[in-house]
Structure formats: structure tokens, C-alpha cells
Amino acid sequence: MPDLPSPGASYPVTPRNKVRRLHERARYDHASVHAILDSAMLCHIAYVIDGMPYCTPTAFWREGTHLYWHGSSASRMLRTQKPGLPVCLTVSHLDSLVLARCGFNHSVDYRSAMCFGTAHIIDDLDHKARALDAMIDRFYPGRNAELRPSTTQELKATMVVGMEIESAAAKVRAKGVGDEEEDYALPIYAARFPVRQVIGAAEPCPRMPQGVAYPPGLAGFRDGRRLDEIMLESHHRLYGDTTD
Amino acid sequence: MPDLPSPGASYPVTPRNKVRRLHERARYDHASVHAILDSAMLCHIAYVIDGMPYCTPTAFWREGTHLYWHGSSASRMLRTQKPGLPVCLTVSHLDSLVLARCGFNHSVDYRSAMCFGTAHIIDDLDHKARALDAMIDRFYPGRNAELRPSTTQELKATMVVGMEIESAAAKVRAKGVGDEEEDYALPIYAARFPVRQVIGAAEPCPRMPQGVAYPPGLAGFRDGRRLDEIMLESHHRLYGDTTD
Numbered sequence: 001m002p003d004l005p006s007p008g009a010s011y012p013v014t015p016r017n018k019v020r021r022l023h024e025r026a027r028y029d030h031a032s033v034h035a036i037l038d039s040a041m042l043c044h045i046a047y048v049i050d051g052m053p054y055c056t057p058t059a060f061w062r063e064g065t066h067l068y069w070h071g072s073s074a075s076r077m078l079r080t081q082k083p084g085l086p087v088c089l090t091v092s093h094l095d096s097l098v099l100a101r102c103g104f105n106h107s108v109d110y111r112s113a114m115c116f117g118t119a120h121i122i123d124d125l126d127h128k129a130r131a132l133d134a135m136i137d138r139f140y141p142g143r144n145a146e147l148r149p150s151t152t153q154e155l156k157a158t159m160v161v162g163m164e165i166e167s168a169a170a171k172v173r174a175k176g177v178g179d180e181e182e183d184y185a186l187p188i189y190a191a192r193f194p195v196r197q198v199i200g201a202a203e204p205c206p207r208m209p210q211g212v213a214y215p216p217g218l219a220g221f222r223d224g225r226r227l228d229e230i231m232l233e234s235h236h237r238l239y240g241d242t243t244d
Numbered sequence: 245m246p247d248l249p250s251p252g253a254s255y256p257v258t259p260r261n262k263v264r265r266l267h268e269r270a271r272y273d274h275a276s277v278h279a280i281l282d283s284a285m286l287c288h289i290a291y292v293i294d295g296m297p298y299c300t301p302t303a304f305w306r307e308g309t310h311l312y313w314h315g316s317s318a319s320r321m322l323r324t325q326k327p328g329l330p331v332c333l334t335v336s337h338l339d340s341l342v343l344a345r346c347g348f349n350h351s352v353d354y355r356s357a358m359c360f361g362t363a364h365i366i367d368d369l370d371h372k373a374r375a376l377d378a379m380i381d382r383f384y385p386g387r388n389a390e391l392r393p394s395t396t397q398e399l400k401a402t403m404v405v406g407m408e409i410e411s412a413a414a415k416v417r418a419k420g421v422g423d424e425e426e427d428y429a430l431p432i433y434a435a436r437f438p439v440r441q442v443i444g445a446a447e448p449c450p451r452m453p454q455g456v457a458y459p460p461g462l463a464g465f466r467d468g469r470r471l472d473e474i475m476l477e478s479h480h481r482l483y484g485d486t487t488d
Contacts, residue, residue: 016296041352042338046290046299052260055290055299055334057356090299094286094471097443099462102391103380104398108285112301136347147346148427154348177449183392189459190449195471199341200438205421207428215433218343227338227439 009244016116017167027170030065031243036113036170037062037091038235039228041139045069046088047119060089061138063239065165067115068122068131070158078161084118087163093228097193098176101183109192113170117163125152131160134238141237142217197227253488260360261411271414274309275487280357280414281306281335282479283472285383289313290332291363304333305382307483309409311359312366312375314402322405328362331407337472341437342420345427353436357414361407369396372404378482385481386461441471 010029011017019026027033037043043060046053060069067089078085092112100106122128129150136144176192201223202214217237220230254273255261263270271277281287287304290297304313311333322329336356344350366372373394380388420436445467446458461481464474 041341042336044288044290044299044301044334044336046288046297046332048292048295048297051292051295052330052360053290053292053297053332055288055332055358057288057334057336057354059352086296088290088297088299090288090301092286092288092301094441097285097383099384099387102398103376103388103394104402106380108303110301114299116296132347136350139341140343143343144347146432148430148432150347154346158348176447179449179451184449184451185453186392187453187456188390188392189456189462190452191446192449193446193465194444195441196444197338197439197441200440202435202437203420205423205428205434205436207423208434209429209431212431212433218433221437 011165011168013169014167017114017169019169019171022171025171025173027172028168032170032172033113033115033165033168034062034243035232036093036111037067037115039093039111039232040091041227041231043069043089043091046090047085059135059139061135061235063134064244067117067163067165068135069161070132070135078119078121084120087117087119089115089117089163093197094195095174096176096195098178099189099191099193100177101179101186101188101190105177105179105183107173107178108195109173109176111170111172111174113168115163115165115168117166119161119163122160122162125155128158128160129155131162132158138238139231139234140215140217141220141234143215146215146217198224199227199230200224255409255412257413258411261358261413263413263415266415266417269415269417271416272412276414276416277357277359277409277412278306278487279476280337280355281311281359283337283355283476284335285471285475287313287333287335290334291329303379303383305379305479307378308488311361311407311409312379313405314376314379322363322365328364331361331363333359333361333407337441338439339418340420340439342422343433343435343437344421345423345430345432345434349421349423349427351417351422352439353417353420355414355416355418357412359407359409359412361410363405363407366404366406369399372402373399375404375406376402382482383475383478384459384461385464385478387459390459390461442468443471443474444468
């Protein structure tokens with residue numbers, strides 16, 4: 001993947017997002033960055049308060065080159081930062097454990113994306129309502145239309161944060177075991193263990209009235225399926241099969 | 245889990261690690277924080293360069309109240325920061341998707357831990373060698389003894405970073421669907437989808453000589469097993485079944 005050409009639009013390479021360590025694994029094109037983002041539900045957000053770093057996991061989603069997230073503890077900081085808060089939003093997928101013939105070549109296969117920008121609170125209630133509807137449908141196709149509508153009180157109690165991606169970098173390792181040429185002959189066990197995040201069978205709420213059907217929009221949520229594949233499908237259902 | 249008493253030692257609660265949002269989900273005791281850390285291989289590390297936040301995923305491990313990690317891009321920053329670099333190291337496990345009867349009550353079950361401290365480069369070669377041996381054995385029991393020993397050149401090319409945990413907070417949600425009392429009667433599908441990260445069957449390196457046996461230390465690395473359980477077992481194998 002790191003050796004393929006990069007068609008389409010790319011994020012600018014700046015001192016902030018330029019990958020320095022193992023830079024041959026880096027990609028800056030929208031398609032590579034967005035595919036990693038859209039395959040995830042959770043990200044980790046780094047931000048600075050009084051000069052100190054914080055790293056918070058939260059649910060997020062992408063709309064074009066804009067990212068949204070929800071209920072971060074950075075929110076209280078944002079209230080007092082009128083120009084917005086610089087953040088780094090990172091997504092990572094662990095794809096395998098790599099056991100090589102020496103400690104130095106032990107590794108993991110992974111896909112990760114770091115996105116840099118300035119976070120703003122979405123205060124406008126209409127914008128916030130649209131964003132939250134999109135959030136639900138982005139994860140669970142068609143679900144929003146099935147729900148009890150949000151109350152104004154619920155809308156006001158929810159923090160939605162938005163950020164335009166100013167720069168971004170993806171980093172991918174997908175090569176499995178890679179050892180020094182002279183080490184392959186050694187009688188040492190070496191292997192790749194694939195890793196995947198999967199969902200289990202739905203556990204329906206026991207307090208549902210009788211006769212409530214399984215929603216057709218959740219047809220893809222089958223026992224044992226990879227969450228990254230489900231999330232990417234759900235994103236395509238709402239926003240189309242586009243990486244820009 | 246958030247309602248249980250907290251036996252044993254705890255991390256101090258300071259303005260930095262005090263959980264403000266949904267604080268009823270917070271735990272500060274070593275046992276809760278360490279169990280979340282020891283069940284993971286990857287963390288996300290937030291740090292500040294020139295006032296801007298960065299968030300990097302990397303492999304890490306715990307030894308007592310000390311954390312170590314490896315090859316972070318924060319390393320180049322650390323070289324110039326003699327007093328050390330403040331970081332926030334965060335681990336999160338996604339345990340389920342929670343689909344409720346309104347958007348507001350959609351959620352996820354999760355376990356997360358945030359650890360605050362000051363990172364230092366481990367430059368002493370003996371200390372670094374011991375740390376890297378521990379890293380391998382912490383993930384893969386007994387593996388270090390089976391490997392081709394590291395060369396001095398490999399040791400020098402590897403960055404190891406250490407940090408004493410100054411404060412920490414764990415946050416756990418494990419309640420599945422929770423709706424407003426008046427919403428349970430609505431004819432809306434609600435369910436919890438469990439999420440788990442699992443390993444697949446080993447894919448042995450095709451360049452191994454004939455007759456290399458599967459290492460007994462990897463007996464727990466079986467197709468379909470949860471990675472968090474494997475990681476916790478491996479940690480116990482090296483450091484004992486202790487949470488302090």
C-alpha cells in the first residue's frame with residue numbers, strides 16, 4: 001500500500017503532519033486518510049490545557065474534510081477558547097502481531113491516521129441537530145428515522161465539536177514478518193497473528209414490547225463481522241462511496 | 245464496576261486527572277487502572293510540541309507504577325527536553341455498541357485509562373536492554389530466550405521511553421441499554437452489540453527451516469481468543485498476578 005501512487009486530492013505536507021519515523025509508510029492523499037477514518041467509530045483526541053497534554057477517546061465521524069465528535073472532556077476548555085482549540089485526532093487499527101526472529105524486528109501491522117485542526121463547539125441548535133442525526137445514521141444506517149425524536153433539552157445537553165482537517169497523515173504497515181536476510185535460516189519460530197475487532201450477536205433489550213422487528217438498516221451487523229468493515233459500509237450508505 | 249469499593253492503593257486525584265464528565269464512571273485505584281493497562285498492547289500518547297498537541301499510537305507496557313513505550317515520534321522531542329516531556333498515555337477498550345430508543349441514549353460500553361506523567365528517554369544501554377527484553381516477554385511469554393540476541397547496533401537504534409505514573413484515572417461503562425423510563429414501552433428496537441478484539445490463527449513465516457516447533461509460551465495464542473485476555477495473561481506470566 002505505501003508504494004502505490006496517490007490519485008486524487010491530498011492533504012498538504014507541513015512540519016506538523018510530516019511523518020519522520022519510518023516515513024516510507026506515510027500517505028497524505030485523501031483516499032488513504034479517509035478510508036482509515038471511515039472504518040472507525042472511535043478516535044483519540046489530543047489537546048492542550050494550560051500547557052499540558054490530554055488524550056481522550058471518543059466517537060467521531062467524517063463529513064468531507066470535516067470531522068465531528070461528541071461529548072469530549074475538551075468541551076469545557078472549548079467554552080473559554082473563542083478562537084478554537086488546536087487538536088490532533090488520531091485513529092488506529094491494529095491488524096496483526098508480528099513475531100520475528102529477533103526482538104528488533106518484532107512489530108505490528110496497522111493502519112493509522114493523524115488529523116490536525118482547530119476544534120470549535122457547534123452551538124447552533126439546528127446545525128447540532130443535523131450533526132447528531134448524521135452521527136446516528138453514519139454508524140447505524142437509517143436508524144435515526146426509527147428513534148423517538150430528540151428533545152430540545154437533550155440537544156442542549158449534548159456537546160458537538162467540529163473541526164476542518166488542516167493537515168493529516170496516514171501510516172500503514174502491512175508486511176507481516178520481515179527479518180534480516182541472514183536470520184531466516186535460524187531455527188526460530190516466526191509468524192504473523194492476524195488481529196481483528198468483531199461484533200457479536202445482538203443482545204436485544206429485554207424490555208422491548210413484543211413484535212418489534214430487527215431494523216433492516218442493521219442487516220450488516222452480523223455476529224462475527226469485522227467492525228471496521230461495518231463502519232465503512234455504514235459511512236458509504238450515508239455519504240456515498242467517495243473518499244473526498 | 246463503578247459502584248464497587250476500591251481496595252488497595254490509589255492514584256491521587258488532582259485537577260489534572262479528576263474525571264468531570266460522567267464522574268460516576270471514574271475509578272482511581274491501582275487495581276482498576278492497571279487491569280485496563282495490562283489488557284492492552286497499544287496506547288495513544290498525547291504530548292505537546294511548540295504548544296501544539298500530537299497523538300501517537302504505540303506499543304507500551306507497565307512495570308509497577310512505571311510505563312514504558314517504544315519508538316514514539318515524541319522521541320525526537322525528548323532529545324531536546326532535558327527535564328522530560330509531559331505526556332498523557334491513554335488506553336481504551338471498546339466493549340459494545342449500545343443502540344437505545346433515542347439518539348441521546350446511544351452509547352458504547354468501554355474501559356479506558358488515562359495516565360499522566362513526565363517521559364524520559366532510557367539512554368543507559370543495560371537498562372534499555374532489560375526493558376526491551378521485558379517488552380518482548382510481557383507480550384509473548386518466554387519468547388526472549390528463543391530469539392537471536394539483539395546486537396548493540398539494534399539496541400542503539402531503538403528508542404525506549406519511560407514514565408512514572410504521577411496520576412491516573414480509569415473510566416468504565418458496562419451497563420448496556422439504558423433508556424428513559426417512559427421510552428421502554430415504545431415499539432423501537434434496542435440492543436447491545438458486544439465488540440471484541442480477537443486474534444486469528446498463526447500464519448507461520450514460509451521461510452522457516454523444517455522442524456521448528458510452535459513455542460510453548462504462545463500456547464494461549466489460539467484462533468478466536470480475545471486479545472485483551474491474552475495480553476493480561478502474558479503480563480501476569482512475567483510480573484505475577486498483582487495489580488500494584
